[in-house]
Amino acid sequence: MSANTSTTAFEIHDMTVAYHRRPVLWDIDFTIPEGKLVGIVGPNGAGKTTLIKATLGLVPLASGKVEIYGKSYHEQRHLVGYVPQRESVDWDFPVTVRDVVLMGTYGRLGWFRRPGRAERKIADRCLEQVEMTALANRQIRQLSGGQQQRVFLARALAQDAQVYFLDEPFSGVDAATEAAIVKLLQTLRASGKTVLIVHHDIQTVRDYFDYVVLLNMRLIACGPVDTTFTNENLQKTYGGRLTILDEAAEAMRQREPNR
Amino acid sequence: MTELPILLGLALSHKVMFGTALLGSMAGIVGSFAVLRGRSLVGDMLAHSALPGIGLAFLILGSRSMLGLSVGALASGLLAIGAVTVIARWTRTKEDAAIGIVLSTFFGAGVVLLSIVQKPGIAGNKAGLDSYLFGEPGNMLTGDLVILSGVGAAVLLVVALLFKEFKLVCFDIDFAQSQGWPTLMLDLLMMASLAVVTIVGLPIVGVILMAAMIILPAATARFWTNRLHLMLLLAAGFGLAAGPLGTYFGKGLPAGASIVLAGASFFVISVLLAPQRGVLAQVLAEYQLRKRMTREHLLRSLYELSESNLPELTKLSLKSVRDYRHWVSLEKLLEQEVEKGTILRDAEHVQLTPLGLRRASELTKAHRLWEMYLVQFANIAPDHVDRDADAIEHLLPEALLLELEQKLADEGRLPYLVAEVPLSPHDLGSGTQDSQR
Numbered sequence: 001m002s003a004n005t006s007t008t009a010f011e012i013h014d015m016t017v018a019y020h021r022r023p024v025l026w027d028i029d030f031t032i033p034e035g036k037l038v039g040i041v042g043p044n045g046a047g048k049t050t051l052i053k054a055t056l057g058l059v060p061l062a063s064g065k066v067e068i069y070g071k072s073y074h075e076q077r078h079l080v081g082y083v084p085q086r087e088s089v090d091w092d093f094p095v096t097v098r099d100v101v102l103m104g105t106y107g108r109l110g111w112f113r114r115p116g117r118a119e120r121k122i123a124d125r126c127l128e129q130v131e132m133t134a135l136a137n138r139q140i141r142q143l144s145g146g147q148q149q150r151v152f153l154a155r156a157l158a159q160d161a162q163v164y165f166l167d168e169p170f171s172g173v174d175a176a177t178e179a180a181i182v183k184l185l186q187t188l189r190a191s192g193k194t195v196l197i198v199h200h201d202i203q204t205v206r207d208y209f210d211y212v213v214l215l216n217m218r219l220i221a222c223g224p225v226d227t228t229f230t231n232e233n234l235q236k237t238y239g240g241r242l243t244i245l246d247e248a249a250e251a252m253r254q255r256e257p258n259r
Numbered sequence: 260m261t262e263l264p265i266l267l268g269l270a271l272s273h274k275v276m277f278g279t280a281l282l283g284s285m286a287g288i289v290g291s292f293a294v295l296r297g298r299s300l301v302g303d304m305l306a307h308s309a310l311p312g313i314g315l316a317f318l319i320l321g322s323r324s325m326l327g328l329s330v331g332a333l334a335s336g337l338l339a340i341g342a343v344t345v346i347a348r349w350t351r352t353k354e355d356a357a358i359g360i361v362l363s364t365f366f367g368a369g370v371v372l373l374s375i376v377q378k379p380g381i382a383g384n385k386a387g388l389d390s391y392l393f394g395e396p397g398n399m400l401t402g403d404l405v406i407l408s409g410v411g412a413a414v415l416l417v418v419a420l421l422f423k424e425f426k427l428v429c430f431d432i433d434f435a436q437s438q439g440w441p442t443l444m445l446d447l448l449m450m451a452s453l454a455v456v457t458i459v460g461l462p463i464v465g466v467i468l469m470a471a472m473i474i475l476p477a478a479t480a481r482f483w484t485n486r487l488h489l490m491l492l493l494a495a496g497f498g499l500a501a502g503p504l505g506t507y508f509g510k511g512l513p514a515g516a517s518i519v520l521a522g523a524s525f526f527v528i529s530v531l532l533a534p535q536r537g538v539l540a541q542v543l544a545e546y547q548l549r550k551r552m553t554r555e556h557l558l559r560s561l562y563e564l565s566e567s568n569l570p571e572l573t574k575l576s577l578k579s580v581r582d583y584r585h586w587v588s589l590e591k592l593l594e595q596e597v598e599k600g601t602i603l604r605d606a607e608h609v610q611l612t613p614l615g616l617r618r619a620s621e622l623t624k625a626h627r628l629w630e631m632y633l634v635q636f637a638n639i640a641p642d643h644v645d646r647d648a649d650a651i652e653h654l655l656p657e658a659l660l661l662e663l664e665q666k667l668a669d670e671g672r673l674p675y676l677v678a679e680v681p682l683s684p685h686d687l688g689s690g691t692q693d694s695q696r
């Protein structure tokens with residue numbers, strides 16, 4: 001699907017975001033081609049989540065603009081899927097797993113219309129993709145962390161988007177879920193979707209992503225993992241916080257032939 | 260005595276029943292959204308701070324028209340909410356403190372204003388003005404009932420139309436916003452219906468107790484269901500029942516207070532008796548789990564003690580069992596197992612029956628599979644495993660156990676012997692040899 005003459009799926013121009021007049025993101029500027037798995041990597045407080053929230057219009061921009069397939073986010077909202085951090089909602093809310101996944105279809109349904117049989121079918125298909133069919137009628141409180149994350153993913157799948165934003169989908173999930181998410185991401189990529197993922201674990205960046213956005217309040221680097229995820233760029237991103245150990249691990253990794 | 264007052268009384272009490280039931284069900288519905296949105300206190304805030312508005316409106320209008328006073332109440336309630344927002348944002352006062360300050364200031368101002376209004380120099384029919392403090396359903400006029408019904412119909416319509424939107428905003432407002440819903444508008448609409456219901460309820464239940472009408476039915480309903488639409492229906496039902504019940508049993512007592520007490524009794528009953536979430540259900544479940552766990556510990560211990568001689572069933576000395584691990588009441592436990600036919604015992608010895616052996620090996624297998632899973636997959640030090648396994652294995656569904664077994668087998672990590680009952684990955688401490696891994 002993605003030839004070398006790749007189209008641009010997502011673009012940020014000169015984005016600056018400020019909380020209470022204190023800038024958290026400065027002059028962010030990058031482009032992401034279609035069909036890539038993109039890791040957004042940086043230390044705590046680097047503004048990774050803010051970057052996503054500002055993109056989705058959840059946090060106001062001080063300046064700059066966001067484009068999805070060449071048009072403003074406002075016009076292209078229907079092409080966007082979102083997986084917020086798991087902790088951002090109350091998991092004791094009185095809804096079932098299927099109810100939550102159905103919420104992904106609300107955007108298309110529009111005002112007043114209730115989800116019907118067609119939407120339930122979509123929801124069930126998405127639940128199948130994350131291997132949660134058996135739990136469709138469970139109350140969400142009874143789910144483990146990994147299962148909660150899968151429900152959120154299924155909800156995003158139900159949005160049937162072109163560009164997905166995932167906020168730390170790997171945090172606090174079991175190994176099986178992590179593997180399932182990675183598999184799902186690859187399926188999405190294979191069908192030409194673009195996925196941007198806030199990610200914490202530097203060790204797995206090379207294994208999971210094609211593209212990387214290195215962030216620490218400003219953009220350090222953005223590009224293919226092979227050329228961009230270098231020790232030098234990591235040093236710039238993490239500054240003194242990247243310990244000797246991390247460096248050693250990274251050096252070992254780079255010496256290893258293609259893994 | 261004669262028929263006339265009785266008839267009049269009936270008519271009035273019907274009116275009161277109808278009015279309080281209507282108010283209760285509306286409060287249940289809007290209260291459910293408020294509680295789920297984490298805004299339970301907004302109702303309280305609005306109600307208390309409505310009082311000065313009521314006093315002022317009376318001073319201006321010179322009469323006790325429900326509509327006029329309600330407008331005054333709403334205005335001062337909204338002003339108070341605005342004040343909280345401003346104080347919380349622009350000073351170093353936290354929101355809960357700001358609510359406390361504003362709420363009591365407004366309420367104090369309201370009490371002062373009302374006492375001024377009550378002075379003989381002020382003109383107007385003051386009858387029933389008091390009812391705004393503690394509530395007096397008996398003062399309800401037919402016109403008030405019409406207003407109540409109108410508000411009720413409007414609230415029902417809004418909730419019926421926007422059920423999906425309200426649900427989304429309450430559960431995940433960021434996600435709603437990312438889909439392009441006007442979340443601020445929806446949020447305000449939810450708050451507005453809460454405000455309107457609160458205000459029309461003031462003369463019936465009173466400014467002090469109105470918050471309870473908002474919160475109680477919703478919180479009670481939450482105990483009985485895990486579906487939002489059922490929660491709304493139940494909350495409406497609890498609210499509906501609390502009104503008439505309170506007025507009926509509370510004859511001669513302050514009506515607003517008895518309505519709230521009726522609502523509170525539903526809540527207490529639910530806390531105790533609701534399935535799953537109720538205290539009783541939880542205590543029972545905990546007791547059963549414990550009972551099962553101690554039983555499984557016994558069978559597993561007997562298995563481990565007899566393991567070296569299998570398939571021969573060993574006669575174990577009671578002392579060796581007693582020393583094997585800590586028991587709370589071993590005698591009783593053994594007695595129960597004898598009854599179940601899983602063990603045989605005499606004064607000094609105990610032995611698994613073939614049935615007991617089968618149960619015990621199933622349990623041991625599940626236990627060890629889990630231990631192995633933790634060791635293999637979760638990088639937990641082997642000597643820490645046992646404790647975790649004990650706690651979690653009882654909660655594992657069979658499907659997962661099978662999956663674990665399969666997973667281990669697929670990777671060739673399920674040793675030959677393990678296919679029946681896997682050897683423990685850590686030393687049992689009683690001298691059995693280590694598994695080879």
